[in-house]
Amino acid sequence: MATxxxxxxxxxxxxxxxxxxxxxxxxxxxxxxxxxxxxGFVRSIYAHAKITSxxxxxxxxxxxVRAVLTGADVKHLGSVLSDMxxxxxxxxxxxxxxxxxxxxxxxxxxxxxxxxxxRDKYTLEDAIELVDVEYEPLDIVIDPEYALQADAPxxxxxxxxxxxxxxxxxxxxxxxxxxxxxLVIKERFRCHRTGGQPMETRGCLAxxxxxxxxxxxxxxxxxxxxxxxxxxxxNLPHSQVxxxxxxxxxxxxxxxAPLYREELMACHLAMKLRRPVKWIENRQESLMxxxxxxxxxxxxxLALKKDGTILGxxxxxxxxxxxxxxxxxxxxxxxxxxxxYLINGYDIPNxxxxxxxxxxxxxxxxxxxAFGSFAxxxxxxxxxxxxxxxxxIDPVEIRLKNAIKTFPHVSAVGVHVDSGDxxxxxxxxxxxxxxxxxxxxxxxxWQNGRYLGVGFSMGVEISGVPSEVLVPMERQPxxxxxxxxxxxxxxxxxxxxxxxxGQGHETTIAQVVAGELGLSPEDIYVTYGDTxxxxxxxxxxxxxxxSYTLSAAVLAARALRPKMANIAAHLLHIExxxxxxxxxxxxxxxxxxxxxxVPIAKIAxxxxxxxxxxxxxxxxxxxxxSHFEAxxxxxxxxxxxxxxxxxxxxxxxxxxxxxxxxDDAGQPINPMVVRGQIHGGVAMGIGNACxxxxxxxxxxxxxxxxxxxxxxPSSLDLPHIETIEHNVPSPHTPLGSKGKGEGTPGMVPAxxxxxxxxxxxxxxxxxxxxxxxxxxxxxxxQAAQSKD
Amino acid sequence: xxxxxxxxxxGEVYEETVDQRLLLVDFIREVAGLxxxxxGCSVEGRCGxxxxxxxxxxxxxxxxxxxxxxxxxxxxxxxxAKDDALHPIQDGFWEKHGLQCGFxxxxxxxxxxxxxxxxxxxxxxxxxxxxxxxxxxTGYVHIVEAVKHAIATVEALPPEERKEWFPV
Ligand code: FES
Ligand code: FES
Numbered sequence: 001m002a003t004x005x006x007x008x009x010x011x012x013x014x015x016x017x018x019x020x021x022x023x024x025x026x027x028x029x030x031x032x033x034x035x036x037x038x039x040g041f042v043r044s045i046y047a048h049a050k051i052t053s054x055x056x057x058x059x060x061x062x063x064x065v066r067a068v069l070t071g072a073d074v075k076h077l078g079s080v081l082s083d084m085x086x087x088x089x090x091x092x093x094x095x096x097x098x099x100x101x102x103x104x105x106x107x108x109x110x111x112x113x114x115x116x117x118x119r120d121k122y123t124l125e126d127a128i129e130l131v132d133v134e135y136e137p138l139d140i141v142i143d144p145e146y147a148l149q150a151d152a153p154x155x156x157x158x159x160x161x162x163x164x165x166x167x168x169x170x171x172x173x174x175x176x177x178x179x180x181x182x183l184v185i186k187e188r189f190r191c192h193r194t195g196g197q198p199m200e201t202r203g204c205l206a207x208x209x210x211x212x213x214x215x216x217x218x219x220x221x222x223x224x225x226x227x228x229x230x231x232x233x234x235n236l237p238h239s240q241v242x243x244x245x246x247x248x249x250x251x252x253x254x255x256x257a258p259l260y261r262e263e264l265m266a267c268h269l270a271m272k273l274r275r276p277v278k279w280i281e282n283r284q285e286s287l288m289x290x291x292x293x294x295x296x297x298x299x300x301x302l303a304l305k306k307d308g309t310i311l312g313x314x315x316x317x318x319x320x321x322x323x324x325x326x327x328x329x330x331x332x333x334x335x336x337x338x339x340x341y342l343i344n345g346y347d348i349p350n351x352x353x354x355x356x357x358x359x360x361x362x363x364x365x366x367x368x369x370a371f372g373s374f375a376x377x378x379x380x381x382x383x384x385x386x387x388x389x390x391x392x393i394d395p396v397e398i399r400l401k402n403a404i405k406t407f408p409h410v411s412a413v414g415v416h417v418d419s420g421d422x423x424x425x426x427x428x429x430x431x432x433x434x435x436x437x438x439x440x441x442x443x444x445x446w447q448n449g450r451y452l453g454v455g456f457s458m459g460v461e462i463s464g465v466p467s468e469v470l471v472p473m474e475r476q477p478x479x480x481x482x483x484x485x486x487x488x489x490x491x492x493x494x495x496x497x498x499x500x501x502g503q504g505h506e507t508t509i510a511q512v513v514a515g516e517l518g519l520s521p522e523d524i525y526v527t528y529g530d531t532x533x534x535x536x537x538x539x540x541x542x543x544x545x546x547s548y549t550l551s552a553a554v555l556a557a558r559a560l561r562p563k564m565a566n567i568a569a570h571l572l573h574i575e576x577x578x579x580x581x582x583x584x585x586x587x588x589x590x591x592x593x594x595x596x597x598v599p600i601a602k603i604a605x606x607x608x609x610x611x612x613x614x615x616x617x618x619x620x621x622x623x624x625x626s627h628f629e630a631x632x633x634x635x636x637x638x639x640x641x642x643x644x645x646x647x648x649x650x651x652x653x654x655x656x657x658x659x660x661x662x663d664d665a666g667q668p669i670n671p672m673v674v675r676g677q678i679h680g681g682v683a684m685g686i687g688n689a690c691x692x693x694x695x696x697x698x699x700x701x702x703x704x705x706x707x708x709x710x711x712x713p714s715s716l717d718l719p720h721i722e723t724i725e726h727n728v729p730s731p732h733t734p735l736g737s738k739g740k741g742e743g744t745p746g747m748v749p750a751x752x753x754x755x756x757x758x759x760x761x762x763x764x765x766x767x768x769x770x771x772x773x774x775x776x777x778x779x780x781x782q783a784a785q786s787k788d
Numbered sequence: 789x790x791x792x793x794x795x796x797x798x799g800e801v802y803e804e805t806v807d808q809r810l811l812l813v814d815f816i817r818e819v820a821g822l823x824x825x826x827x828g829c830s831v832e833g834r835c836g837x838x839x840x841x842x843x844x845x846x847x848x849x850x851x852x853x854x855x856x857x858x859x860x861x862x863x864x865x866x867x868x869a870k871d872d873a874l875h876p877i878q879d880g881f882w883e884k885h886g887l888q889c890g891f892x893x894x895x896x897x898x899x900x901x902x903x904x905x906x907x908x909x910x911x912x913x914x915x916x917x918x919x920x921x922x923x924x925x926t927g928y929v930h931i932v933e934a935v936k937h938a939i940a941t942v943e944a945l946p947p948e949e950r951k952e953w954f955p956v
Contacts, residue, residue, distance in 0.1 A: 013882050020890030021878040023824020023865035027891065030823035122809065199828045199835060199891040199924045250826070250891025251924050283829040502889030502925050672885045676930055680888060683927030707834035707922065715915040715928040 005515030005554075006584075008735055011672035012521060014507040025248035028203040028219050033276040036205070037066050039266055040124045042114035042131045043285070044106035047142070047361040047700020048153065049135035051104055054114055059130040064123035067273060068131065070114045071103030077233070077268060085229050085259060085327035088475055089336050091167025091355070094159045098325045100265040106135070107155055107323045108361050109702050110288030115265055117277065140361045140700045144297065144320035147358040155323065155359045164324050165332040165357040169339060171412035172350030174303075177312025181303035185387045188299050190769040191375030191749070193320070193694040195293030195368030196684075197712060200250020201281040202290060204263045206270035213240025214267055220245050221257045222539025223499055225476055227531045229259050229327060234267055245529035249501035253684065254367030255290040257541055259327035284705045292694050293368030295320040296335060296375035302383045303350075308391055308398040310384075312350035315342060317376070319355070322362040328474065331365040332357040337473070338372030340413055342380060345422065345459045345638060346402045351412050361700045369684055370746035371462070371542065378689075378770060381457045381750030385757065386766070395754065396426055396435070399458050408632065417460050418630075418730055420638025425662040425726045429456065429642045432660045432724060438644075446762055451647040452657075453759025457750040460636040461743030463666070463730065464544035468633045474538075478629065480548025481535040484513060484556040485623035488608035490586075490601025492517065492524045494556075497537020498549050499529045503741070504673040505545055509553050511669055512735065516557035517564075518583030518600060535625055543739025546669060547635055547730070548628055554734045555626035563622060564588055567606055568598040570615040630732040637664040637738045638728070641682070641747040643755040649763060652778025654756055656686070656719040661747070663723065666730045666738030674740050675723045681744020682721045687713040689749035690772045760784075793858040797822060798867030806854050813838045815854035816864060824865040825849060825894050828922070836921030839895035840864050844956050846902040848920075863956050865894040868901065875953055876941040877904055877934075886934030888925035895921040900935055905954050907939045 019025050042054075056068040079097040086095055102113045114131050118124040139153035146152050147162040155162060178184060205217040213236055220226050223243040231241040249256070262279060270277045281289075299316040317339055321331030339355040370377070388398040403422035410416050430436070438454055445452045470478040483495040494509050510524035528534055537549070562578040568588035569576040574596070581588045588603060590596035604622055606613045611620040644658040661678050668674045691711045695703040704710040711717075729736025753767045756777060764787075765780040789808045794801060795815065802820050816825050828835030831850050838849040841863040868875040877900050880886065887893045896918055903917040914935045915928065923931065942950060 014885065017882045017887060017890075020887055020893055021865075021874065021881055021897070022869050023822065023894060025824070025890050027823075027826070029817075029827065122807065197924065199837060199889070199922065200826070201828075248890060250828070251889040253924070283832065283835070502887075504888070672930075676885050676888055676926060679927030679929045680925045681927075684924070706832045707829050708832060712922050712924060714919040714922060715931070716919045718928055720911065720932075721927050721929050 005512060005735060007511035007515040007521060008667060008669055009671065010511065011670055012507065012511065014504050014673070015510055015521065016504065016506045020248065026246050027200060027248045027250060028205065028217060028246050029280050031205055031217055031246060033205065033207060036276040036278055037117050037119055038121050038124050039115060039117050039269060039277050039279040040128050041112040041262065042116065042128055042133065044109055044111040044113055046106060046135050046137050047109050048138040048140040049106050050138060051106060051113060051133060052136050053134045055132040056114065058132070059116055059127040062123065062127045062130060064119040065116060065127045066119065067117040067269065068114065069101070071099060071101040074099050074101050074268065075103055080233065080261065080264065080327055081330065082232055084232055084475055086330055087333040087473055089165065089167065089473060091165050093165050094156065094163065096156055096324050100261045100268065108363050109700055110285065110363060112261060117269060117273065142360055142362065142696055142698065142700050144318050144358050144360055147360050155361065162358045163356060164321050164359050165336065167336065167355045169353040169355065169413055172312070174312045174314055174350045174352035177350035178303045181311055182306040183304045183387060183390055185302040185383050185390065187383060187386065187768055188297065189379035189382060191294045191296050191378055192770050193292050193295040194688040194692045194771065195291040195366065196253035196255040197286065197291035197710070198251030198253055198255060201283060201286040202256065202260065202262065203280040204266045205276060205278040206266040207276040208270045208274065214271065215242045215244065216263070216267055217244045217246055218263055219249050219256050221252050221499055221541055223529060223531050224497060224536045225539055226259055230267060233264060243531045245499040247529065252501055253369040254371060257367050257539070258329050261325065283707060287705045287710050288702055289363050290366050291368060292322065292363050293334065293365055294374050295365060298376065298379035300379050300383050302387055304387050304391065306391065308388070308393045308401045310346060310348050310402045313343060313348050314352045317353065317355045319357040320360050320362065321357045322360055322364040324359050324364050326364045326366065329367055333473065334365060334367055334372035336372065338376045340415060341373040342376040343411055343413065344377060344380065345404055346380065347404050347409070349412050362696055369681065370743050373743065374688065374746045374749065377457065377459055377746040378749040378753065382753060382767065385754045395456055396430060399456060400426060403458060416632050416634035417636045418632050418634065418732055419728045420460065420636065420664055421726065421728050422458060422638055422640065425638065425640035425664065428724050428726050429640045429660050429662045432722065433642055433644060433658060451649055451759040453647065453755045453757065454642060454644050455751045455754025455758055456640065456642050457747050457754065458640045459747055460638050462542045463635040463637050463739040464547035465542045466630055466633055470538060476538045478538060478548065480544060480552040480628040481537045481625065482549060482553035482556050483535055483623060483625040484553060484560060486604040486607065488605060490523070490604040492519065494524060494526045494553050495534040496526060496528045496549050496553065497535045498540040498545065500540055500545065503540065503545050503677070504670065508546065508669040508673060509550055512550055512554050513557045516554055519586060543742035545739055546737045547733055547739040550669065550737060551733045552626045552628035555628055556624045559624040559626060560622055564603050566615055566618065567603045571598050571602065571606065572596055632732050635730050635732055635738060637666065637740060639663045639747060641751045643751040645752065645755040645759055647756055647759045647777065649760070649781055652774040652781060654774065654777065656752065658722065659719050660722045660724065662726050663740065664738065665725065665727055665740045666733065667727060667736035668725065669737055671725065677741030678723050678744055679721050681741050682748060683713060683718055685745030685748025686718060686752065688745055689752055689770055691717065693771050791855050793855055795854065795857050796861045798864060808853065808855055810854045811850055812852040812854045812857050813849035816840065816849060822864050822866050826891055828891065834922070836895040836899065837892050839898045839921060841898050841901055841956060846899045861956055865897055868897060877901060877938045879941065880934040880938035884930050884934040884937050886926065886931045892921055892923040896923065896931065904938055904942055907942065909939065
């Protein structure tokens with residue numbers, strides 16, 4: 001008999017925390033193998049140059065150095081990208097040819113061109129210094145608009161231009177919509193280069209022997225996907241490649257989803273040297289190579305009626321993808337998805353979107369939390385705000401007027417949104433901020449020379465990505481998968497195919513499985529990360545934990561109940577089936593006579609240790625694997641965020657006084673964990689929107705290669721973030737749960753920018769560009785004042 | 789150039805001959821094998837993940853050479869709990885979900901270990917105390933709650949017991 005899952009909605013303490021709190025987590029840098037050597041890269045100091053010579057003699061002669069390789073030594077491996085490792089999207093695509101090390105030419109500062117292997121990292125650093133590279137600088141292209149010009153230098157001469165990807169996305173009749181418009185908002189929005197940057201950098205440890213093949217410990221969100229791409233690239237049978245994400249990983253946020261040149265290099269060296277090869281990226285390399293996301297220009301037009309109804313949208317999106325040399329995403333999967341998600345929580349029937357992705361002499365764009373949509377969310381919610389001001393309509397009202405109202409909803413460009421409630425979310429946000437009285441307070445403040453403002457943003461956030469989207473996009477499945485397996489002592493192992501690293505799966509999956517089986521979360525242990533001991537899945541991406549993976553665990557647990565009931569009935573010598581039992585307090589309990597009960601531990605013991613007691617003919621064992629795929633092409637959560645700020649007009653400095661996040665987790669499994677995900681997402685959003693920026697100078701030199709220059713917010717930089725639940729259970733998951741946290745940063749830039757602009761209404765500034773640094777705000781104030 | 793040094797970590801003495809340029813954080817992680825202390829930046833001293841308590845003061849172990857710590861007493865995350873009893877700061881983090889990936893956690897715990905000996909109570913003061921350690925996952929909200937939890941625990945303890953939790 002189905003009972004409500006007793007552990008759902010409980011904020012229990014996390015099972016993963018104890019080991020981390022006593023210093024016994026196991027992260028990649030902690031793993032040490034006998035005979036291990038360490039690997040490091042010589043990287044380009046030019047943004048674009050011919051390599052005229054590489055002299056490795058001195059480095060190779062240094063005691064303790066085991067190998068020095070250059071591009072010429074890896075050419076035989078072939079180009080990294082294959083059909084399998086390149087997004088398969090409907091637009092026109094160019095594919096770069098490249099190797100783990102650059103050959104003859106470097107294309108950005110930080111481009112790996114030689115590799116050194118040494119017995120320890122101190123020797124390694126000395127040796128890297130001794131590699132002597134001579135370059136002949138070439139013309140560079142740093143600005144994406146310049147990249148499109150006919151006279152711009154080419155990164156890949158065989159392409160004919162610098163366009164990596166182009167797609168036109170029309171839907172409805174945008175031309176007619178604009179012809180009917182009472183108001184057209186037309187603006188150029190620019191979102192800078194910023195993104196993930198986890199606290200643990202990338203790293204890997206590769207080992208090879210011809211018997212077992214290759215084992216790669218890797219900081220990755222997607223061990224199974226990496227495995228099959230590695231097998232393909234290294235020309236090994238799939239059975240000879242094993243990828244392991246260590247038990248613990250210090251964050252990823254999208255940056256550990258692509259397949260990188262460095263990890264291919266480590267595998268090749270392990271095979272060549274026949275000894276374990278370890279690579280730990282340093283922070284400088286990390287800032288030069290990963291977490292560089294966003295970076296888009298939007299020429300956005302919005303057609304509106306006088307009453308605020310949005311009739312149509314046009315957008316010319318230009319994405320700066322850098323050198324495009326990582327596998328799986330190749331720099332353009334993000335802007336593609338961002339374009340598909342541009343209209344987002346708005347119901348806009350007529351759209352005309354044109355997406356152009358260019359290559360430049362910068363590091364390749366990598367995925368970052370709010371995959372591809374951070375820039376577009378900023379642009380559209382800013383444009384809506386401008387329209388509200390022009391039409392003198394309240395910003396909440398104009399959003400409610402255009403928000404998705406009925407569910408399920410299919411957007412003009414085909415995105416399915418299953419459930420949500422924007423009016424309810426807005427009501428909670430407004431109540432929290434006492435919005436009704438705020439306008440009064442604001443005008444009084446203005447009279448006293450204080451500038452207070454409120455800004456809103458709204459949007460839908462991906463709750464997992466279904467196979468229907470993921471198969472065409474990345475040639476990978478979207479299903480969630482879990483194996484639920486009793487041990488002989490009535491404890492349960494859940495093996496999942498994803499690789500969580502802070503999201504709390506060990507706890508939330510234990511909660512739901514415990515609830516389905518009448519056990520306690522303490523009885524459940526969750527394993528993951530090793531391709532040789534867990535089921536195949538796409539990995540930890542796109543908020544699919546609570547939507548897809550956890551749902552698979554629920555289904556697998558449920559699938560065990562008929563067999564458990566049959567064993568219990570047999571042990572009780574009665575005729576009964578699944579519907580006659582409840583599973584509660586560690587027992588299978590007969591509902592018609594609760595004194596008739598069998599400990600679940602006994603059922604497991606019979607199934608595994610003493611199968612002679614099983615009903616005649618029943619197969620031993622108690623385990624099941626389920627693959628969960630939602631019966632819809634998209635699940636989402638609908639959210640409203642609001643920021644309240646005070647701006648100093650003299651300096652452009654501002655303080656976020658309140659940040660209120662109203663979020664929809666469907667049915668939260670562990671509300672404390674959900675809050676943590678939202679806090680972190682908002683924090684990254686504020687960092688990315690307000691203070692973080694990867695800056696390249698006119699020579700393509702990256703100026704932000706330390707954490708002092710690339711400013712990740714500290715505890716003093718962030719406000720207290722308030723979270724409010726407004727949950728609409730998904731009709732497509734067994735418990736109504738939704739994934740949470742991946743898209744959260746995308747809510748932030750418009751909320752904060754709208755608030756700042758609102759505060760400065762008397763001065764008439766217009767914000768179109770990120771990041772929202774005090775300097776930028778100050779300049780806008782100066783410009784507005786000199787106009788008067 | 790090598791030198792013989794002796795460093796006491798979590799009450800155990802490590803007498804080793806090390807390269808002069810060996811960083812203290814590498815001594816802790818690689819020589820003593822205490823990998824609970826993390827490295828999150830390249831000797832910039834910004835991330836704070838490597839923070840340990842050295843002679844009673846929270847310091848960034850990537851900014852010191854091991855030879856500079858010759859004769860010193862160091863406390864790391866592994867030395868916080870007493871057998872199975874967690875230190876009040878560990879307990880606060882567990883109760884209030886003060887960690888997600890856990891990578892910054894050693895640095896925060898050791899920084900806050902020092903702070904808790906003489907705790908201040910406002911959000912602003914708590915946030916100031918921990919501003920030297922970057923957390924990318926939590927947005928710090930739950931960490932502030934964790935610290936408040938720990939302060940309450942510590943302040944409710946009888947003085948003798950309270951002292952026992954702060955041996956260095
Ligand atoms: S490792 Fe980052 S401050 Fe020491
Ligand atoms: S918990 Fe991940 S960096 Fe703090």
